[in-house]
Amino acid sequence: MALSQLRLTVLLLPYFILCATAFTTRSWQAASQLAAQKTAAMTIDEKVGVLTGVTMAGSRCNGDTHPVARLGIPALCLMDGPAGVRPGTGVTGWPSGINAASTFSRRLIRERGAAIGDELRGKGIHVWFGPAQDLMRNPKGGRGWESFGPDPYLNGEGGYETIVGIQSRGVQACAKHFTANNQEHNRYNGSSTVDDRSLWEMYGYPFLRSIEADVSAIMCSFNRINGTFTCSSPKLLSDTGFLRSNGFKGYVITDWGADHGFAAENANAGLEMEQPGEYDPQLEGGGLFANGGLKDSVLNGTVSAARLDEMVKRVLTPFYRLGQDSGFPETNFHTQQTGGPYNQNIVVRTPQHVALAKEIASASAVLLKNVRTIRRPGQWYGNGGQNQREYGLPVTKSKIANMAVIGEDAKLMDRSLCNSLNECTLGTMSVGWGSGANSLEFLVAPADAISAYVGTSATIASSLSNDAAAGAAAAAGKDVAFVFVNAMSGEWIVDIVHDQGGDRNDLELYYNGKELIESVAAVCNNTIVIVHSVGPVLMPWSTNPNITAIVYAGAPGEQTGPSIVDVLYGHYNPRGRLPFSIADSEAAYGTEIVYDKTIGPLTIDYTEGLFLDYRYMEQNNITPRFEFGFGLSYTAFSYSNLQISNQGPFKVIKFKVRNSGSVDGTEIPQLYLGFPNGSGEPKKVLRGFSDVGLTVGSSKTVEVKLSVRDRSIWDVVTQKWVVPSGQFKVYIGASIKDIRLTGTF
């Protein structure tokens, strides 16, 4: 065995030992009974301890609770989320949530969840702060990339599959941030004004799917909704409120210091756990349950003993339900110490995880433009002595003699200059920054992956900066020029990163990316642009005839380089779809970030109601440059045979998809529903999708079942889901605009 192999085996050994520990799950009912027994045996201090964080400085993880060792209850370790295990050693830097959404694949999203679950378990993390299910209300919102885009249905499905995956490994998922928490500016003092119907159909809807996935916990957000902080809102949290009336059986945790006022107000409203268990002067919140606050409230009767018991029982129930009481690995790391007994540097990434991270990154790359031609080269080009040259994608390695790799975004960042929030100086963008960032430890940058793949088969001229003149000099006379550009955003406005605080300032590419692209395209008529971004960017250059292909690769995680090589060179047939629209102006999105940072109550009006992104654009006859659900393939697909029938309460929609092109590939058929006139719904809303792998010439029948709720609108008067009467239209398409089949019921 080679030395390197030996080292790998030794490193992986502890992981396998940890994972070998089996766990037994229980039903909600059995777990709740056990939790109630334990609660009954606790002192009041022990009960309060289970419900309160041990402070930021005292935590090994992002948040810890107090243990009750005599009853076998450990300090719970709670950790971010939601793009893997938040920076630590020996973990995988997974593709972000928005890239998971781009796959439109329930299978891949669930597998991603299960693999993250394995890594969390291996580190001894009981609760994961993910998935994020905040809608990308405005594309500039700093944290939009953490969740699954502007569409509530896609967010619901993304969250559902992630939770099922995570929890299948015995780790608790905590969906966040509940809710209407859609920008970083004013996130502590903003009040989102949201009407009841939009709350249910848009900002609450994804969390209904979390509940249906048996989510263990839900994090209430920093903001207020209609004047009330979410963590003290009975309308959202009480037994008759949004979550519980929809069957939520887990517990509610505060975002960091997001509880305000008095302990009793929050506990009685439906809050169960306070994190990190201390006052935060920045947001003037937190520290209400801590320092005797909750205990005093019980002793003076403002919180009943029964409510306290209920809170503890709710926190402990998922712990027992997922079998965390037996064989769960000890927490073996410390976020704030570099040494010490906790830091065992256990490696939880595996070759299988790396392969899956790469597959998801490739599957989430969206081919936006591809002008594939084979023609005689222009006079500038050295074509390896052949008469014919290929333009566009995929690139055939053996046919390229001279090429260029251009852009700061192709390059590995200097990781020693990145802080713990992944705020890095320059380099490629694989994930946004903030608490949702993930590990860059094993990141393989595009330029390195390309040169490893190309080897000596071609001469590569590299210009790994955004210097437009240098980029053009590298590209001139080349068979192909790959230009990498990016746009970034992240959490929180205090640190100004790349000239912006959290939310993006605009939808432009970073560092004059547009000028770089245009200079390269001016001298190379086979310019291929790869965009790494946290969300939509303006692409006025997309129609430039010298730009033969564009790949929108999003925030793809550590396997960014190898995954894009596979797509560019045709080892992976692109199949990703846009989980948002790419329009030509900010105005096309119909919402705005409130940038005003003045302290004091501030209102963010959600006047657009149900009309976000494609819903707004269709309503206002705005044609985006690249629409929601759009993405090209190296093959072609045809659709036929739409059938609509009834099956109990379901409408069953069936149709056939065929690979009519010349290479194997995967199609993402989408179902959009048109509600009856007068229902107040957008013209089309996403209500189904599938990923269908098809070999050349083969076809499959796709079935989508629409439940009663899928066909309902939220009736604010009766406070019920109601199926509006009238004719529904069914649109089956390869995007919101590329509709191939229509029907009615």
Ligand code: NOJ
């Ligand atoms: C605040 C962030 O809003 C939340 O998403 C995160 O889970 C916590 N900090 C803990 O890091």
